[in-house]
Amino acid sequence: MKKKTIAALLIGSVVMTSLAGCGKGQDTATSEAPSYIEAEYPAMTEASADDGMTGYAADASSSYIAPQYPSGSAAAARNDSSYAEAAKSAGESYCMDYEEDALCPGDYYFPDYCYPQPNYGENYRTVIENAFTDVASSPLSTFGADIDTASYSNFRRMINDGYSLMDIPAGSIRTEELINYFDYDYKSPGGNDKFAVNASIIDCPWNKDTKLVNLGIKAAELGAVEDTPSNIVFLIDVSGSMDSYDKLPLLQMGFNMLVDDLDENDRVSIVTYASSSDIVIAGVPGNEHTKIKRAINDLTASGSTNGGDGIKSAYRLAEKFFIKGGNNRVIMATDGDLNVGITSEAELEELITDKKESGVFLSVLGFGTGNYNEATLETLADKGNGNYSYIDGLSQAKKTLVDEFNSSLVTVAKDVKVRTEFNPKYVSEYRLVGYENRLMAAKDFDDDTKDGGEIGSGHAITVMYEIRLNEDEAGEGTSLRYQNTDLSDIGAASNEWMTVSVRYKEPEEDESKLIYFPVGSDCYTKNPNCDTLFAAYVAECGMVLNNSEYIGNLDIYDVSRQVAKLDLDDEYKEEFLDLIRQL
Numbered sequence: 001m002k003k004k005t006i007a008a009l010l011i012g013s014v015v016m017t018s019l020a021g022c023g024k025g026q027d028t029a030t031s032e033a034p035s036y037i038e039a040e041y042p043a044m045t046e047a048s049a050d051d052g053m054t055g056y057a058a059d060a061s062s063s064y065i066a067p068q069y070p071s072g073s074a075a076a077a078r079n080d081s082s083y084a085e086a087a088k089s090a091g092e093s094y095c096m097d098y099e100e101d102a103l104c105p106g107d108y109y110f111p112d113y114c115y116p117q118p119n120y121g122e123n124y125r126t127v128i129e130n131a132f133t134d135v136a137s138s139p140l141s142t143f144g145a146d147i148d149t150a151s152y153s154n155f156r157r158m159i160n161d162g163y164s165l166m167d168i169p170a171g172s173i174r175t176e177e178l179i180n181y182f183d184y185d186y187k188s189p190g191g192n193d194k195f196a197v198n199a200s201i202i203d204c205p206w207n208k209d210t211k212l213v214n215l216g217i218k219a220a221e222l223g224a225v226e227d228t229p230s231n232i233v234f235l236i237d238v239s240g241s242m243d244s245y246d247k248l249p250l251l252q253m254g255f256n257m258l259v260d261d262l263d264e265n266d267r268v269s270i271v272t273y274a275s276s277s278d279i280v281i282a283g284v285p286g287n288e289h290t291k292i293k294r295a296i297n298d299l300t301a302s303g304s305t306n307g308g309d310g311i312k313s314a315y316r317l318a319e320k321f322f323i324k325g326g327n328n329r330v331i332m333a334t335d336g337d338l339n340v341g342i343t344s345e346a347e348l349e350e351l352i353t354d355k356k357e358s359g360v361f362l363s364v365l366g367f368g369t370g371n372y373n374e375a376t377l378e379t380l381a382d383k384g385n386g387n388y389s390y391i392d393g394l395s396q397a398k399k400t401l402v403d404e405f406n407s408s409l410v411t412v413a414k415d416v417k418v419r420t421e422f423n424p425k426y427v428s429e430y431r432l433v434g435y436e437n438r439l440m441a442a443k444d445f446d447d448d449t450k451d452g453g454e455i456g457s458g459h460a461i462t463v464m465y466e467i468r469l470n471e472d473e474a475g476e477g478t479s480l481r482y483q484n485t486d487l488s489d490i491g492a493a494s495n496e497w498m499t500v501s502v503r504y505k506e507p508e509e510d511e512s513k514l515i516y517f518p519v520g521s522d523c524y525t526k527n528p529n530c531d532t533l534f535a536a537y538v539a540e541c542g543m544v545l546n547n548s549e550y551i552g553n554l555d556i557y558d559v560s561r562q563v564a565k566l567d568l569d570d571e572y573k574e575e576f577l578d579l580i581r582q583l
Contacts (some may be wrong), residue, residue, distance in 0.1 A: 020166055048404060048436070064541050073526050086127040118395045125375040127436050129543030129548055132429040132468070135422045142445045143438040145416035145453035145461055145502075146218070147408070148381065150366060150374070150390035151177035155545070156579055157369070157392035165583045166557060168545055171373075172374070175542030176408070179462045182538065184531040185215035186460050193221050194413055195502050197517040200532050201524040204466055205562065206540055213465040214532050215500055219412050221458035224507025229265040229326040230286070235314040236299060237334035239274040243301035244394075247368040251333045254365075254397030255296050261402060262286030269317040269485030270295050272305035274288045279477040282320045303383070307338040308351060312327055318360040325508075327410050330390075332380065333391075335375030348376060353451075359508065361411055361454060364385030367402070378437070385414055385454050413504040415512065417452035418463060419445045426470055426497045426521070431550070433464040433539050445503060462535055466550070495520040534573060535563050541580055556583045 078471050133141070151174045155493045156167060189196035198216035205212070222228070234255060242248040262268065266286025272278050281295045314330045338348070352362070362384035374390075381388035387408055388398045400408060417440065422430055432439075444450040455461070501516040528536075540559045543551045560580045570572050 123373040140442040148388040149181040152181035154390040173545045186218040199519040199523045200529045215463040218460040233269045235332040239305035258401040277310040277313040336376045337370040356385045415452040416504040428469040467566040
């Protein structure tokens with residue numbers, strides 16, 4: 001793949017602003033609230049006959065239904081900001097076109113007063129927060145590496161859609177995905193090393209009685225990675241549920257940007273699935289941009305969703321055009337609403353686990369709202385040697401498919417697992433912040449049949465532990481590295497607080513390798529840099545959003561005040577501050 005320069009897109013993070021065109025500015029909405037709209041909107045009486053809405057009553061769970069949309073958008077049939085505010089208070093949608101004086105449900109534009117309703121029909125997996133663990137009895141913390149960032153862009157979508165703090169669905173926020181969305185200035189590995197661990201220990205900003213360990217695990221950057229040939233299969237959901245401005249149209253624009261970066265050494269195939277799967281193109285040279293884009297742009301959405309059939313077809317094509325030493329990858333784009341054929345998570349997990357043995361990697365891109373099935377998409381990515389992103393707008397599509405294509409999609413290590421062993425001489429308890437869905441049994445760390453995560457060229461993951469120290473440094477107990485183990489020949493330095501071990505496989509190998517990094521008191525600092533503090537505050541935000549029992553009295557306003565004091569060095573971090581200020 002030969003990288004090209006792509007002009008920066010002057011497009012908002014949320015596609016509803018970039019695809020807008022319905023409505024003028026907020027100052028065009030004038031009119032006082034009719035008498036039948038109560039300020040608190042607890043319950044509505046029948047609409048006034050003068051407004052042409054007799055018989056269309058509303059209460060706290062619905063807004064005025066316009067006659068032309070009796071079962072569609074819950075909105076008032078009048079260009080009036082008062083109706084919009086009433087609808088917003090009730091958690092409903094108010095869509096209108098100021099020029100045409102018409103509602104706009106399902107159209108590819110949104111006005112200033114269109115508030116999509118928080119839809120709790122979206123499917124998220126429950127997150128049970130990690131608790132403190134006693135070091136003397138359980139010194140090992142083991143989990144699969146995770147570079148997914150879907151939670152952050154989904155969170156951004158919710159905020160830009162008008163969600164309040166109370167509207168954020170349970171299970172939709174995985175703290176590690178918020179943290180790992182951002183870039184941090186971690187040192188890269190030297191020589192032939194595959195990974196470097198950047199460690200710092202600071203006073204925990206949300207608990208004065210604990211310390212916070214920040215581990216930045218940075219992967220090596222492949223030389224000439226931009227010239228690595230790619231064999232890409234676009235697996236595209238074209239079922240009826242994708243017929244929405246933020247699904248198939250957004251998907252098409254994002255893939256068009258990726259296609260612009262392909263050259264004659266790359267191969268592109270397209271598989272679509274709805275009621276059944278279809279091969280649109282197969283093995284087309286990457287420099288045939290017009291042909292590939294035409295195939296993408298001609299897609300339309302209709303029918304049910306047979307994702308299992310599509311997955312099988314996509315992997316068959318990926319194997320047929322397999323490039324040895326190249327980037328062989330299926331990129332699946334969907335809202336996750338599988339309703340025909342293989343539909344259960346267990347069946348999909350079995351299918352994708354089998355397919356990953358082909359040596360083909362998987363990227364899962366989630367789109368849309370309402371029927372969004374995130375639990376399924378996360379399962380597919382976790383079990384298929386893959387990564388998972390949520391695309392909430394063109395800027396995120398560009399970030400994922402263009403700016404970060406190498407680090408996200410060109411794999412340097414697969415089945416990456418992390419194990420931290422704590423020294424009971426210094427640490428009495430620890431709590432892993434996030435990664436709840438990636439936890440592994442200690443014995444699985446050395447088991448090469450157990451999956452970890454994949455990491456791309458130059459990519460980094462951030463891992464945080466909240467720890468309690470042993471004030472008396474008594475530390476007696478059954479430690480592993482720090483007593484009699486197979487690592488005892490290394491020798492445990494007296495100031496080691498923990499050892500971080502990373503086990504991984506080369507992309508085309510099946511036997512893992514092991515590296516380890518001692519972390520001690522010399523990593524403690526009372527003057528952390530801005531990157532370390534920013535990551536800690538993002539972790540705080542994730543804990544607040546998940547109603548953590550460990551956050552104390554800290555709230556989202558405290559987090560925003562902390563972040564505002566930092567010297568934010570990029571647009572994404574500045575955007576984060578803007579988002580949390582809206583809560």
